Amino acid sequence: MTGSQLQMILPKFPSCSYLENNPSSKQNILERLEGGEVVLGDGSYCATLEKRGYVKAGHYTPEASVENPEAVEALAYEYARAGADITQTFTYYSRDVGTPDDVNLTCGEINQGACNIAKKIAKEKGTIVAGGIVQTGVFSTKRDKKEVHEELREGLEVLIQNDIDLIIVEFFGNIIEMEWAIELALSYNKPVAATMCIGPKGDTDGVQPEECAVRMARAGAHIIGTNCKFDPFISLETMRRMKAGLDAENLHPYLMCQPLGFRTPDVNHFGGFHLPEFPFAMEPRQITRIEAAQFAREAYHLGIRVIGGCCGIESHHIRAMAEELAVERGGLPEGSRKSDHDLSTLKKKGDMGRDEFKMKGSKEYWQSLIPCTGRPLSSALNRTMNPEVVDRSVLN
Template sequence: MSAEKSKNILERLGNGEVIIGDGSYVNTLEKRGYVLAGCYTPEASVENPHAVEELAIEYARAGADITQTFTFYSRDVGTPKDVKLTCLEINKASCEIAKKVSNKWGTIVAGGIIQTAAFKQTRDKNDVQAELREGLEVLIQNDIDLIIVEYFRNIVEMEWAIELALSYGKPVAATMCIGPKGDASGVSPAECAVRMAKAGAPIIGINCLFDPFIALETISKMKAGLDGAGLSPYLMCQPLGYRTPDGGSYGWIYLPEFPHAMEPRQVTRYECARFAREAYNLGVRIIGGCCGIESYHIRAMAEELAPERNCLPTASRKSDLDLSTLKEKEDKGRPEFKGKGCKDYWMNLVPCTGRPLSAPMFRQADPETVNPSVLN
């Protein structure tokens, strides 16, 4: 990654660049023993800054153009009982880590704000924006390059958040955590997209909760709405790293495996490559991941789009990109490598779980994407 590249994402998108986002922080750091499941708070930025920094470096090496700050809610709530750190202390440390990685790798520093407690409690615009403003203050003080208004499930709250974020004069990306059925109030993905664009967000899309291919279905509906309205913001898609065809309206959160047994649903690197290609063909130009998307998934996305990006990630030095290593072993007659030196083998593979009694899907009472009859 060249340190000379502009850190203005809108400038780079305007020049036709495809931007690769980073992946999971809270979920990955929980697996590594630095975050408590259930709390999901980023005190690791103070307690174990090396772990957060190393993960950010992993994503940059994998091809990510963006380094997100591992920051917190707006207020001092939710940390584990033995943590006495303030939200401000955590967020300040998180910004410092992201800036350090950015200075070395030339990445765009992005800070996010998410849905508020105030919206659930009062649904008052002033209350919502006041809470969001608290979360934005430390990001603005640290001069981040991009504000991501993400993980919103109601278009009204999203519109209020976009309005506030734009007031700081920074590039803004707005992503909702919705599936094909739309937001929490039943507003369609197409209408959500149109309203986000009309609210002024230059980048819109979705993040988290649903797997890459459900995300593609959702972003396709959003694009259709935008096309119909004659609107053309840049599109962004950062899906979940687990297969969730049987998830409810809150995606993976309504699955029985959440949060401690999701590994059998993990997407493969080739599924991520296929997602990246299909997203690009759909017109998405900021492509990354959310919970469950690891650095090797980001590398697969960046490698798949290397022709469009005119570069390979640093980490590709240790990637059997053309499968020549496996092909060489196959050519020597090694039966365990038969057919595995061909990309089509991996792109078309349907992985097994290795569990004879494993069900293909959960009998969700109200699945988001699967017809209930399939589960009966």
């Protein structure tokens, strides 16, 4: 292939256009979506900070927001620089339980520290401050709406006191509890995004994705979709089904998808946290930046306009998504100044006759590459009983 042929298949970006987040940018996500923007979320905090030594596996609580605020702030800054339009508070739950034995901080102190960090990043980088609430402990033992609301209200208290820009009702596995959570979140007069941690087989009661999506929309959520537990391509399969259900009922909320950053086509109904490799051997499954870009493009074509990630999605993945959607977003993220986003550096080395770079200046090369594990005896897939959608996802 000649140099001119290679250049023809390189990605096209607006020349010299970098989208630096600025503090004067609009922070109302609904206005931005209505204006046609593609809004990028940030990525993993718990999983990434655990690898860096600031979160204890098994607990996964965010006391680092107080104990090591500089580490949390640096990660939030990385995401914003990579192109994230949203900075999510590194908060958790609503009760003073679950932290390691040597932590003597209250849930309120931790959550306030997290809000302080998110607001600082937003002030500097112009990001949307989002705070999340997750499924409750009480729902699994007693499906009582009043008690669920009480528990969720405690989690929302510090977020509302800090006047966050967006409430994310996330990581809910049952549509009944999700409906109750949406009802409560809407009472605070904030934009509400609702995302379920389900795969194509539906929620914990077997309610299918199409019905879950319709019920979330009818409950009033402004943005709906999926997050966590499943990989990008399983999540897209779930989103396709959700969108089909919404279209059939002529419902048109904005769509959001924040999947795992690991390839998990071989998981069962309960997702990636049930893999034998979790939590200390997941690295071989982590998606590449090329796969992150592929996910972002497929999500965009599906009509998803809030695109981000959950556990395993790191700043280079968010940057890859931003670069893939640079034309749609009007430019490149600040972090692309140090990125070979157009492959020109690799192409130049290849044109100099260096064999190890011969084809690496081609986007086609990277998109068709099947990465190796380097482990001769590694299994391609876990032998999970009744895998979720291995027949589809494994082919992506």
